[in-house]
Amino acid sequence: MNTTELIEKHAVYIGGEWIETGPYDTIRLPYDGSPVAQVPRCDVKVLDRAVRAAQEAARVMAALTNYERAELLLRIGELIRRDIEVFAHTISSETGKPIKEARGEAERSVQTLIAAAQEARQLHGEVVPMDYAPGGQGRMAMTVREPLGVIGAITPFNVPLNLALHKIAPALAGGNAVVHKPAERTPLSAIRLARLFEEAGVPKGAYNVVTGTGAELGMAMVEHAGIAMITFTGSVPVGREIHKRAGLKKVGLELGNNSAVILEPDADVPTAVLRTRQGAFAHSGQVCISVQRVYAHEKLFDSFIEQLKSETEKLTIGHPFEQSTDISSLIDEPAAVRVKDWIDEAIRDGARVVTGGKRDRATIVPTILTDVSPEARLSCDEIFGPAVAVYPYRDLETTIQRVNSTAYGLQAGIFTTDIARAFATARKLQFGGVMINDIPMFRLDHMPYGGIKQSGLGREGPRYAIEEMTEPKLICWKV
Numbered sequence: 001m002n003t004t005e006l007i008e009k010h011a012v013y014i015g016g017e018w019i020e021t022g023p024y025d026t027i028r029l030p031y032d033g034s035p036v037a038q039v040p041r042c043d044v045k046v047l048d049r050a051v052r053a054a055q056e057a058a059r060v061m062a063a064l065t066n067y068e069r070a071e072l073l074l075r076i077g078e079l080i081r082r083d084i085e086v087f088a089h090t091i092s093s094e095t096g097k098p099i100k101e102a103r104g105e106a107e108r109s110v111q112t113l114i115a116a117a118q119e120a121r122q123l124h125g126e127v128v129p130m131d132y133a134p135g136g137q138g139r140m141a142m143t144v145r146e147p148l149g150v151i152g153a154i155t156p157f158n159v160p161l162n163l164a165l166h167k168i169a170p171a172l173a174g175g176n177a178v179v180h181k182p183a184e185r186t187p188l189s190a191i192r193l194a195r196l197f198e199e200a201g202v203p204k205g206a207y208n209v210v211t212g213t214g215a216e217l218g219m220a221m222v223e224h225a226g227i228a229m230i231t232f233t234g235s236v237p238v239g240r241e242i243h244k245r246a247g248l249k250k251v252g253l254e255l256g257n258n259s260a261v262i263l264e265p266d267a268d269v270p271t272a273v274l275r276t277r278q279g280a281f282a283h284s285g286q287v288c289i290s291v292q293r294v295y296a297h298e299k300l301f302d303s304f305i306e307q308l309k310s311e312t313e314k315l316t317i318g319h320p321f322e323q324s325t326d327i328s329s330l331i332d333e334p335a336a337v338r339v340k341d342w343i344d345e346a347i348r349d350g351a352r353v354v355t356g357g358k359r360d361r362a363t364i365v366p367t368i369l370t371d372v373s374p375e376a377r378l379s380c381d382e383i384f385g386p387a388v389a390v391y392p393y394r395d396l397e398t399t400i401q402r403v404n405s406t407a408y409g410l411q412a413g414i415f416t417t418d419i420a421r422a423f424a425t426a427r428k429l430q431f432g433g434v435m436i437n438d439i440p441m442f443r444l445d446h447m448p449y450g451g452i453k454q455s456g457l458g459r460e461g462p463r464y465a466i467e468e469m470t471e472p473k474l475i476c477w478k479v
Contacts, residue, residue, distance in 0.1 A: 009038045010187075012046065012211055013194035015053030016204025021046055025211075027188060030096030030362050031320055031329040037093075039187050042212040044220045047179070050208040051226040054150040054177035057205030062147050062175040064203075069173055070117040075200040077113035080106065080193075087192065091161055092320045094186040096329040096362070097283050099321050108445055109162040115446040116169035116462040123174065125472060141476040147175035148228035148250065148469055152221040154214070154242075155190075156233045157183035157331050158286045164190055166445070167231045168207065170465035177206045179227065181218055183234075185331055187211040214238065222246050229469060233288075236454050243457075252458035252468050254450060256382040257410035259440035260293040260403040262425070264396070267415035268437070269300055273307040276388070279439035281315065281366045284330050285339075285386040288455075289411045289441045292383060294390045295399045301392040305370065308390070309355045312366050329362035330385060336362045339385030342377050346389070349373045356386070380406060396425065404430045410451035411440035432459075 007026075011018040024038040040046075061069070080087060084106050091102035125143030130136035153167040160182060171178045182190040190209045197207045210217060214234075222230050222245045229250040232242055239253045261279070263272050279291035296304045318325040330336045340359045346369055347353060356367030364386050372378055372389040379389060393399040403412055413435040416422050426434040432451040435442050443449060450459035458468050 007035050007037050010040070010191050012040055012042060013191065013198070013207070013209045014046070014050045014205075015056075015208065016198065019046070019049075025184065027094055027185065029093055029320070030185075030331050032361075037188055039191070039211045042210045042217055044217075047210055047217060047220055047224065050179045050210050051150060051224055053205035054179050054208055055226055057203050058147065058149045058175075058177040060203045061172065061177055061206050064175065066121050066123050069175065070120040072200060072202060073113045073117040073120060073169055073173060076196055076202070077110045077117070079196040079200055080113070081110050083196070087161060087189065089321075090188050090192050094188045095157060095160060095283075096320050096331065098325045098328050099323060100325075101283055102320075105159055105162050109165050112162055112165045112445040112462065113169050116165075116173045116466075119170070119462045119466050120173035123466065123470070128474065128476075130476065138479050139476060140479060141474060143472040143474055145174070145470040146473050148471060149176060150227050151176045151178050151469055152224070152227040152230045153178055153180045154218050154221065154230065154232045154234070155180065155182050157186040158283060160186040160189040161193065162445070163233055164193065166460050166462075166465065167233075170462045171231075171469050172202075172206060173462065174466045174470040176228075176469055177208075179208045179210060179221065181210050181212065181214075181221060184211070184213050219245060222249075231458075231465075231468075239456065250468065252460070252465070253456040254288070254460060255408075255454060255456040256384075257288045257408040257440075257451060257455050258292050258380065258382050258406040259289050259411055259413075260295060260406075261291055261413035261415065261439055262396070262399055262403065263294065263296040263300060263304060264414065264416035264418070264421065265297045265299045266417045267297075267300065268417075269304055269307065271437075272415045273304060273311055275439045276308060277311050277315070279441040280388040281312065281327060281386045282441070284327060284364060286330060286384050287441060288382070288384075289443065290384075291388055291413075291439050291441060293379065293403070294388060295393045295403065296390055298392045298394050301390075305354060305368070305390055309368060312355055312368060315366055317363060317365065327363070327366060327386065330364060331362075333362040335385070336364050339364050339383055339387065342383050342385070343367055343369070343387055346372050346376045346378045349376055351376065351378075351389070354390075374402070374405075382408065396421075400425060400428050404428075407454045408451065409453040410455040411435065411443075413438055413440045413442075
């Protein structure tokens with residue numbers, strides 16, 4: 001018997017109903033390729049139905065009061081909290097993420113909903129002083145913020161629940177409805193989330209899940225006349241294509257990065273080592289703010305390398321469902337092959353492997369390299385895998401230029417006890433966020449989060465995303 005006949009076959013959620021449509025794709029556990037579930041491959045007709053449902057629901061969502069939207073989001077958060085272990089297992093099954101990391105993602109998603117609910121309660125405009133200019137006498141004006149309508153959310157595979165909620169929760173908080181296309185490899189968290197939306201009493205059609213390929217379904221969303229805004233997290237090439245095809249739609253793009261951290265001579269090395277290990281190798285480096293480059297001052301370079309090697313080799317590689325596992329697989333074997341190719345390329349160009357560098361199917365052993373060429377892809381582009389390059393340096397100003405030399409600009413970091421130097425460096429680093437005495441991968445869910453250059457457009461974090469997903473309307477009256 002075909003093993004896919006024994007796994008659960010899911011429907012998609014449209015207009016408050018579960019819709020069965022084919023053909024079906026099999027979702028597999030990345031670690032060993034075993035089948036987990038089947039989901040529909042929706043076509044444009046299904047998408048049209050989802051958009052129509054969202055358009056009807058958008059009017060209902062816009063009519064809700066701020067506190068009603070807030071209470072709705074809090075109910076969803078409580079249901080996720082109730083089902084933390086179920087969501088953790090779902091996330092781990094579809095991403096290959098170690099179960100303890102998956103549990104952390106599910107817990108963070110509750111915080112995202114709480115933050116969005118808080119911002120929903122205080123969504124407001126401002127008074128405009130009309131007597132600022134001649135002709136404004138006897139007039140008063142104010143702005144109110146109004147929803148855009150239907151938000152199209154296209155989300156990535158690496159954080160399938162929390163990054164989805166970073167788009168869905170602010171959209172609903174602002175009074176919009178959502179059509180959500182999760183990554184084709186990781187749709188199960190979105191489907192389970194839809195069940196909680198149904199249980200929480202979210203208006204029918206306010207949240208719709210369609211599953212399928214990015215090339216067909218995702219781009220159809222981008223070009224659909226019924227969608228007012230596209231919010232996307234993913235690769236730079238796809239982000240460029242979305243921007244080109246979106247026309248006059250609003251677009252929010254969270255794209256790639258090549259995160260760097262600087263260790264000044266006075267850095268707390270043991271802390272920097274443990275945080276770098278976490279930042280470089282969590283979820284096998286499949287995070288857009290993973291630490292990929294470390295610039296360690298020559299006075300502490302040898303000590304840092306020695307300690308980082310020792311701590312990295314303590315990580316446990318294994319099946320994602322095991323509580324002891326620190327490192328499991330990448331999203332699939334082709335992704336691991338690509339990462340290994342980048343590592344091998346750096347070695348051919350003179351890099352030295354401190355530890356790691358090996359591949360077993362979809363798993364890459366956490367890798368530390370030195371003597372990496374500035375022209376190597378590892379130095380310039382986003383590897384999205386568990387590999388970090390460590391470079392010695394002498395002069396801080398020159399190093400700031402090297403950190404800035406990448407085409408990306410999401411987040412960076414610096415370790416130093418000299419606060420004046422830290423803030424001066426932060427102002428010079430060309431990134432959307434700079435972490436002082438921490439790694440670029442640090443993020444709390446209420447923070448403004450986004451990049452410059454090829455790292456994207458707009459900001460996430462509920463308060464900032466709500467601003468992107470609503471428009472100010474001026475109301476002016478003559479007294």
